[in-house]
Structures are given as C-alpha cells and as structure tokens.
Amino acid sequence: MTFTFLILAVIILGSALAAALRPNLIHCALLLVVSWLGVAGFYLWAGAEFVAFAQVLVYVGALSMVVLFAVLLTRQSRAELRVDAPETRRAVWAVIAGVAVSGVIGAAVFATKWDPAPVTAPEVTVRGIGLELMGAHAAALLLLGVLLTAALLGAVVLAAPDRPEKEEKS
Amino acid sequence: MNASPFTNPSTGAHVRSVRSDLPGDLMEVSMGPHHPSTHGVFRMIVTLDGETIVRLKPVFGYLHRNHEKLAENTSYLGSMPYTDRLDYLNSMTNNWAYARAVEQLAGIAVPERAEYVRVILAELTRLLNHTCLAGFLMQDCGCSGTPLMYAFREREKILDLFESLSGSRMMCNYQRFGGCRVDPSADWLARARQLVEEYGPFLDEFEALLTGNEILLARTQGVGRLSAALAINAGVTGPMLRATGVNHDLRKVDGYGVYPRFQFRIPLGEHGDVYDRYMIRILEMRESLAILRQAFAGLPAGPIMNPAAKLRGFRPKVGEAYGRIEGPKGEIGFHLVSDGGPNPWRYHVRAPSFINLTILEDLCLGHTVADAVIILGSIDIVLGEVDR
Amino acid sequence: METLTQLRDRIAALFPAADVVLATNPSPSAQHALRLDATHARAIATFLRDDPALQLDQCTNVTGIDWPEKEVVDVTRTTVPDPAGGAPRVVEEKTRRIEPGRLEVVYHLYSIALSHGPVVLRLVTGNRTDAVTLPSLTPVWRSAEFQEREVYDLFGIVFEGHPDLRRILMWDGFKDHPMRRDYREPDDYEWEPTPHGDVLAKAKQHYPAPAPSAPSTP
C-alpha cells in the first residue's frame, strides 16, 4: 500500500463522487475524465504501461470527446446543461444499493485468503502483447474487430438524422 | 417573424424562403458591429442551427450621418467632397456620378478631354476597388493577410497616381460639373500608362496565388448562389448581377461619357456564386486595362473644363434629374431635385452596396457562419455608402 | 419605347378607375414622371413590370421627397384689349394660395431586358401628418425592400404591405424622421469644448448653468 496508490485512489474516487453530485453536465463529464486519467495512473503504477496509454488514448482522447459532443448536440440552451438534482427517493435507494454492493464486495475481499503478491510486475513488452494478441487471442481479436465495425455502423445509423440534407457530424 | 408577402407566388415576387418550423436548439449570434469580417460597422443577427444559418437579419446605420440632409444644407459644389466619403474606395466614380447628375440637371456639356480623363480615372478606380475586394475576400476566406497585402501593394500605386493628380489619395474631390478640376500632365499620363502595363503581370501573380487553389475553389464554388431573376428583381447591379449571367453594364447600356468609343467585353458568370463574383471582378480588371490603353491612346487635347460651367453661385433651374454610372460596385446614381436655389432641394444617393445587401439573407440561408462571412465579402459593401 | 404620354393613355385604358397624371420635369434632363394614385399603384406597378412591351424589371431607385406646406403666388396674365383701341394691355393677377404639404415617393424604373428607361413613378401622400400611408411596391420589386424602409425611417411614410417595415438607419427607439424639412435635431448633444462659434453659442444655450455637468431640458 503505497502513498502513490492512496493519491490515485483519492483522485479516482474523489472525482467520480464529485461527478455524481455536480448539477452541470459538462463538469460531470470533465470530472469523469479526471477519474479516467486516475485509472490510467493506476495502471501505470501497477506497471501496465501499454494499458495505461491505451486507456488515455481511448477514454480521454476519444470517449470524452464523444461525450462532450453528445452533451453539446443535445442541449437546448445553456440553462439546459444544468440537469435537475437527483430526486431524493431515487438517490437514497441508489446510495443504499451502492453501499450494499461495496459492502458485499468489501466483505468478500476481506473474507478471502489471498496468496502473497509477487514482488515485481510480470514482464510484458509491447512485442509480447502483440504476439499474444495475434497468437492465443487471434479469434477474440477478430471478433472484436467485427464488434467494433458493427458498433460503428450502428452508431452512425442511430445518430444519423432522418432528414437527409443535414450533414453527418459525429 | 413577419408574415411575408414574398411567399405569395401569385404576385410573381421572389420568394424568400423563411423557415417557420424553427426547432428548439437554435443559437442566435450577433455578428458585429465589431467583427473583423463585416467590413466596417455592420451587424448580422444570425440564427444558427449548429453552424447552419436559418435566419439572418442585417443591421446597419452605425455610420449614418445623414449625408443627404447635409447635402440639402450645402451648395451643389459643397456636396462634391462629401461624395468622396460615401464609398471611400471609389471617390472618383462617386464624383463622376454626382457630376453627371448635376450636369443632367443643369444641362452642362463636358469637354471631350475631360470625358477621357474621367474614363481613365473611373477605370483606375475600378481596378483599385476590385483589387481591394479580391484581397478582402481572400482575407475573409482565412488567408493570413498575404493576398490582402499584395492587393494593397498595387492599390497604393493607384492611390499615388490619384494623389499626384488630385492632391489626395482617397478623398479626391476631383470632378467638377462640366469637367475636371486639374488637367493631368504628360508626366502623370506616362506614369499611369506604366502602371497599366505593370498591372497585367500583377493580376497573373494574384491569380496564381489563389484562383486555382483547391481550398478556395471548395470554399467559394456553389456558395451563395444568386439567381438571375432574383438579382434583377432585387435591384442588384454591378459585378454581382453580371456574375449571375445578366448582361447589364451601364457603360454599354447607357453608353455615357465616351465609353461607346472603346472596345471592351463584359465578362459574364454562370452560377452566380461567390467564385463567379470574384472571378468576374478579376476579369473586369483585365477589361479595364484594355479600356485604359485605348483611353491613353485616344486622349485628345483641349480644355478640361467647360468654360460655361459655374463654380460659385451655381443655381440650376427648377427640375430634377437622376444620373447614374456604372461604379465598381454597381450602379451608383444620384437623384437631385432642384427648387432653383443654391442648395439641392432633395439629394438622394442610390448606393449600390446598400441595395445589393437586400439579398444578403437569401444568399446566406442554409449556409454556415464561415460562408456568411465570405458571402458578405463577395457582395462588396462599404459601410460609408450603405449607411450614408 | 413608347412615350410617357402613350404609356399614360395605355394605363388609363387598362385601369379606368386609376388616376394617372403626367408630371413634367422642366429641367434639361427631361425625366418626366407618372403620378399614380395610391389605390392602384401596386396593380399598375405589376403591369409595368410584366407588360411585354415594357418589362420594367428593375426598380433602381426609391426616394422620398418632402414638400412642406408653402405659400405659392400664382401669376395669371390676361391680355386685356384696350378699350381705347391702343395696344392690348397685359394684366397680371396675383393670387396667393397655400399649397398643402405632402410627402412624395419616387421610383425610378428601368428595363434590363429591353434596355430602356427610366420610367419615373411618383406616389403622393395626402398630407404630412396623418395620411402618410402608401402602398409598398416591395412585393413587385424586391429592391424596394430596404429603400422603402429607408424612406419610412427618414420621412415617416408608412408602406402598407411591406414585409418588414422597421427603421433601418436610425435606431429603433428614435422618434422623429430626420429627412423631413422641418426636422430639428434634438437638443441632446454632449458638450465638448469647441472653438467653433455656432456650436459654442448653442452650447451656452444648452447649458445655461456654468457647470456643464447638469444639462437642463430645453
């Protein structure tokens, strides 16, 4: 349990919690970007460089943009960006559910007897990942490619406006 | 929104398409009056759907100084320097149009040499205006000043000529009722001739810089299309009208001055879009060079002023006249009503920029903000003339 | 193109109820005009635009003119034969009458298709105060849109049927119509030290108190 880990945990959870509470959609999205960056930091701390950079590239580089784009495309006015605060009843139930879930998982974590951790991270090079992907996980990779293509096409079809004269933007 | 009579096809009027089903997520942007691309203090209240314009209302008058009221309190001669300040790029043609209106009102003849000099100066002014416009339009398209600076480099040379002839670069105050104020010297004519010879290569360079540029083509072609029918009905004149393919040039139609003596062609557009408007002006400059060469060759000797014309105490008889010439921006006309006094009873300027602005909204609808800027640029307005 | 007189007769035949007067222009320009009455103006304008022999498709210029009320001295000369048998005498009879004030809108029409013109149309209001409504010709010629707005703004002529009749050069809150001959600029200017005599005198009038900070209403 290192100091770095604690800082990362505070960043990740703090920004996620703040995002849960902010009324402003853009703030929520930007705070979640911070949270994702924290997660990337965690990967880096854990020694998974490649995953960390992939996380930044995908989440900060692409997903956040798409989210912000969606936020801006679906606004009616500036005031509209202020989402109404969560209804108390729903919020209470949600918090209860959340606490229950973390309670259960936490209890399980403490109840389980874990093996001692290895001292150093497993050595994973980019080359190694590439070879694994093209070797053992080739089928999964192909499937993923199909999935991504399908998702892309689906997204375009869904988001495309009914009127044909409007420009496709996303 | 106003109920629009334009939507009534039975009147035969030109319909302006106004979207009545404006969806909710619109943004209203007030572009101007201090916006770098509005060519002065001009304002467009633009309603945007995303970046697409669904409504545009031009607002102007920020430079309004009631030029016409001033003229009603000033003698006929005293209004001449004020006409310089209408379209401050084209003071020579403004002067000419005003002089022509007064000459029609009072029946003053103009000596032949003066007519030639007027043609020379008017064509130089056309070069000046179109060069500036090309530069400004490229600036609106997002060039970082380079075409504008090249245009200004050449414009300076013409302004130098104006300065050494009339004493002032822009506010020339040169034409008089019945002639011109100063007789150009042989030295001046030689310089002007040299400028004309050097202008063709400059135009070649300017065209090489941008006319074939793919980005410019993509930006300007098909943008801001104007139909010939709407252009005529909306009183659009000048290069804007000719870009729609209408063969209408007052130099040919009215044949005023000594224009009928010169051989020149009128370039005509086909699509009426921004690119056509730009190219028509470039081609017109080349025709102007041809006119200038002929005018230099044919310039007769003789007086520059009609000796019968009065400077002081000029009181035309009761009556009225509308005099117009083909200014670089379009038909510039002056409507004068005289009650026999030393000041005009009514003095009205038919400003081409002002009337060409009528169709701004029609051109911009359905285009983006970036297009609105270049469409406005291609209309070629000078706010001194629009607001008067 | 047919002469203006022929044109007037043709219009009179087509629109028998319309009152079309030939207004002559004594200046050397000889740009005579047709004065139309308000009720038929738009119909006649449409006819002028659409008639194949005229095709006045371009309305170049729209102007307002203000003619305030003025006293006119009409001189009628009558030749009276001298009863004594001498040379006939010319008797000048002077009558004074008040010519009522009116506002006038002038349209200059040209034909691009047939390259002729101008045909000048004039519309006259009843007076300068309450009967200042004229039909708008914007539905016929779009070019009149801004120009009629300008005339409305500067002269206060209300154009009926104009799609968007707002002030165009003056700001929306402005009250008066500055191109009218009897317009007096409001005494609202800011004082600034100027050596110009007139302005100085006006400033003294405007700010009777020595302190220029407290303007008084005139």
Place this chain on the structure above:
Amino acid sequence: MIAAALTPDSFLERLPVLARDTVTGLLPESWCWLAGSLLEIIAILAGFGLLFAYLTLAERKILGRIQNRPGPNRTGWFGLLQPFADGVKALTKEDVVPAGADRVLHFLAPVVLVAVSLLGFAVLPFGRHLVAVELDTAVLYFFAAGTATELAVFMAGWASHNKYSLLAAMRALAQLISYELPLLLSVVPVVLVAGTLSTTKIVAAQGGWSLGFVPHWHVFTPWGAAGFGLFMVAALAESNRSPFDLPEAESELIAGHLTEYSGFKYALFFMAEYFGMCALSGMAVTLFLGGWGAPSALLEWIPSYAWFTAKLLVLLLGFIWIRATLPRLRLDQLMKFAWKFLVPLTLLNLANAAGWSLTAGWTGPLQLVRWAVALSLVAVPFVVLGRTLSAGSAPRTYRFA
C-alpha cells in the same frame, strides 16, 4: 580525417550528457535520478521556451517578408527582443474573466493545454544520447499525451460564456474526432515496418546509408513519403494551424476559443500552440526523417542534435509558409477531407507498408517491381480520391458579352 575522428561519439555529441553528469555528479547518489530528471525537464522547458519565443518572431518576420513588409524590427537589433517585449506586455495586461464564465475551467484551460502539450517532448529523441524518457511504448505515449489538447480547447471555448467560443469548442471537438484517426493511422506503418513503438528504436531503424549519401529514412520510401505527407496534414489539423485553424478562425469566430482570453492566459494558448507544433514536427522528424540521423555519412561529424534541430526548423518553416499562403477550410469540408480522403489513404498506406516490409527480400528486377507497385499504391489512390474529393469544383472559363 577529422570527420572520422569525430564520429560517432565525439565530445560535441556527448556534450549535453556530460554536462548533465557533471551536475548530477556533485550530488549524492540517491539524488542523481531526481536531479537528472529535473535537469532534463529544465533543458526541455528552456530550449523549447526559447524556440517558442523566437518562433513567434520568426513567424511574424517571415509572414512579413512574404507580405512585402519588414515584420517586427523595432525592439532590439532586428527586433530580436520582440518576444520579450511581448512577454512583458502579456504579463502586465489585465486578466479579464467574463461575467458568467465558468471561472475554474476558464483558468484551467490554458494551464492544462500548456501542460499537456509539453508532455510529448519527454519521448522525443533529440540526439543520439538525448531522450528524456526511454519508453517501450513511446509512440503510444506521445499520442495519448497529445489527445487532451483539444479537450483543453473545448474547456476554453465552453467556459468563456461566449457564443463564438462555444462554436469554436464544437469545431475543436469535431476536428479532433476527425483528425486523431488519420494522425494515428499514418504512424502505424512506421510502427509496422520498424517493429517497435519505441522512438529511439524507430530512429535506429532508419540509420545507415545506401552509397553513403542516400539515408534509409522512411520518407525515401513510397509509403513513407505518403505517410509523411499525411502525417503533416493531420498534424496541421491537430495543432490548429492554418488552413485548419477553424476553432480560432479570426475572420469568422473572431478568435474562437481565445475570444475571452487576455494577458498571460492568452500567451499560454500561443505557447501551447507552438509547443504542439514543435512536438508534432519533432515526431515527424523522428518517424519519417530519420530523427537525429545525418543525411550523409560525410556529415555525421555534425552533432546529432544539430541535425534534429535543423530538420525541426525546416518543418516549422513549412508550417509558417503554409499559413502565409492558404485560405481556411470550412468545417464540413474539413471533415469530408478527413473521412473521405485522409482515412482511406492512410489505410491504403498501411497496406502498402505491410507489402513493403513483406517484400523486403526482393532484389534485382523484383526491386523495381516492388517500387512500381508501392508508388502506384500511393499515386493512384491519391489522384482518384483527390478527384472525387474536388469533384464539381474546378477553375471555370467565362463567357464575354
């Protein structure tokens, strides 16, 4: 021969490293790593800070010369003090935050932007021994670090509470979504051929010369030349430079996301723009132009970092030259250009590079075939796609009456 005596590891070549070691040698052992890193950071900040300062001056002077005017020449000898005068001016100007602005984001945007645009320098090999961080995943890191720049532009635009800025924010997002993809895809062929994501190894892969004067840089292969062109176009868009400076379109959106910024925050935006430009140019040098490698064996005695700087400056000059010439694209045209032109070309280029590396063993006449195929794979799609892209717009001929 002096040149031979100086290569490859001359004193000049090792000078920066030696300087660093001398300083860190003064400190206790446990501090060495920290001090070394700090020195590297300081060196990068100082070096690129100075480059930024003089790049602004150079841009203004070159633009001036292109436009037949002298450019800034009043402050100091030939205007050499102009950047500092600008800096003082920016620092002493009032910092205006518009009413209704999101103050926190408004403040954070320029800071984030500068911070993020500096990150990329960490993995650029400036010389044979000069790379701040040796990373196995350096290329991935570089692009991951660069992604947040448009996020900062968005923050600036959105937080300013200004409609022009908001439009700029939208444009920035759309532009990023469109250009991130071709930028990455144009890099992939290099990674594919070099077989590594490490920048130092990519540079090493381009070492050596044929006949002593034709370097094995990627730009001298058909796919590499195409990749370089595509990368530079995407880099232009990525760094918001003309003709893709849509978020900052001064003739349309006044200054877009910068409209409501003044004083030092405004200067920070400029700094970030130039840092981004430098970083992307540095990446292009690394990936395609052989990094710090000399163009000829005979010139190897010149220190590697000098070569890197020279190549970098040439690319930056290109940025300025293009800015001086071209008009700006419209948003929809920009996206069309990205999706219908750049992305297909980069994908084809990837296939081309794959074919190139598969046929590496071909010799003799087969080598000619290899070049012909690769060249046609570059040229034919370029012409065809270019034609479809610019369909309907061409110079026109006019009739006269």
Place this chain on the structure above:
Amino acid sequence: MSPLQGCLLLSAALFSVGLVIALARSNAILVLLGIELMLNAANLNFIAFWRFHSGAAPATGVIFVLFAIAVAAAEAAVGLALVIALYRHQKNLRLQEATRLRG
C-alpha cells in the same frame, strides 16, 4: 491490508459510485458515464489481479483490459448514438420519459 485488497476495495468503491450515478441521475448521458465507470472498476480488478496475484499468465490481464477498453469504446459510441436519437425523438434526455420503444 495487502495491495491486492486495497485495489479490490478501490475497485468496489468505484463500481458503487458508478452504480449510484447510473441509478440516481436521470440524464441519459450521465447514466452512460456511470456504466463506463463501472466498466473501469472491472478493468481495475483485472490489472490488480494481474499485478498482485500470482499464477496468472504473463499478459492475460493486460490483454483482457485492452479488449474491455475496446468494447467499452464501442458501447459508448452506440450508447451516445442512442442518446442523440433519443434526444431527437423526445427533445430531452430524461430516461424516465423514455418509456416506449416505438416512437
């Protein structure tokens, strides 16, 4: 507490926060973002086990996370496309009002 436990607790907490966002907020985009957070929490677990638990294959955890990130990206793209379609349809993003599958 071992590092693994710490990581798992962090992951659990992050998952709960994501769950709370997804359940409590009514804006469709925020709900999507909550789900994204939950996915991230799961990824955290993979890396934690890969790093701090012996016996795993050397690259499995990393590759799992890579796949998960890719799937998450696809999910977000489709999700946001749905959001935009929803907005076009009902002019707001309140999920409570999106009660019909057919328009």
Place this chain on the structure above:
Amino acid sequence: MLGTGILQGLIVTAKNFVGSFHDPARYTTLEYPEVKPALPEAYRNFPFLVCDNATDPMGTLRCVACQICEKECPPQCIYIEKSRDKKPDATGKLQIYPAVFAIDTSVCMSCQICVEVCPFDAIKMDQVFEIATTDRYAALLLDRGQLTKPNAYFHTIHPTEAAEVDARLTADRQAAEEKARAAALAKAKTPAASPAPAAPVAKRDQTLESAP
C-alpha cells in the same frame, strides 16, 4: 490534380519572400518616421493664408475677408470676422482685412473648395500633415497668425501653381495700374467724366464668377 493549385500559391509566396530581399518593387514598405514619403506637388492638406511679405505677414495678407470661403466651406470650419477699418493691401489699395480668421482643423476635411472659390488667391493648401497634438480642441483651432505663411513658402511647396498665381497677380496689377493711369489721364482730360471704378478684384478665369 489535387494540390497543384496549392503548390502554385506556395511558389508565389516563396517568390515574394525571396523577392522582398532584393526587389524593391516587392518590398514596398516605408518605415515612416525615419523615411518620409515623397509628397507629390499636388498634395494638399489643411489650408493656409498667403501673405506677400514674410516680415510683415499681417500687413501683407492677401485675404480681404470677403467670406466667400466661409460660405462655401462644406464642413463650415472657417470662421471670419471682418475688420472695421481698412488697411492698404499689397498694391497699396485700401481693403478690409480679416480681424479674425480661424480654421478648425479638427473639422476641416481638406477638400480644397476654399482655395477654388477664393477670388484673391489668398488661401492655399498646405502640405504639413504632422500636426498631431495632445489638445483636441484649442490646439487644432488655427488662428490668423498660425495660418499665415509667406508667398515664398507657397513657392516651395507648390512651385508650379505659385508661379501661375504670381504671373496672374502681376498681370492683374499691371492691368490695374495701366487702367488707373489711363483713367487718371482721362480724368485729366475730361474732369467731368465719372471716375473710373476701382480696379476690379483679380479674376482667376472665366470659370469663377463673382459671388452671389
């Protein structure tokens, strides 16, 4: 092919870049305070009053306060008060002179109409344009003393026009003298005849008719 137009443009800018170092036709900028523009002779700026003798500027002012320029000035920036007494002018004839002659250069628009309408060649256009001041009001109101400049100065700035004016004035003066002499002669011959009218004011040419 896509890109050729762009390349063409790049070549043009490159040519201009290189040209700016060796081709004065391309590098057209003048650095103003150090390099002054060469003003053409016709250049006009604000008006000034011509006096014939530099040592006695007020005594030899050509202006006779006829106020034509004041009336004709379009922006009405000239302000003249006539004197109550008369002073002999350059030819020795008694004339009214301007007690106050002020031009508000903050209003003046340099149109040259005052020069054109002046029947006495008394007001001419100056070429001084560096008249920036820190005082917006008083410093821009030029009074009689500031406005008056000798004929020699007029010769330096507008030599051609000044020579014409001088020739015309000399001719007019001679004509007037001759006429006066003839009149005196005639008077001597026939003292009953009415005295000849005073010499008419110098007329520039036919285009200038006398003021209404």
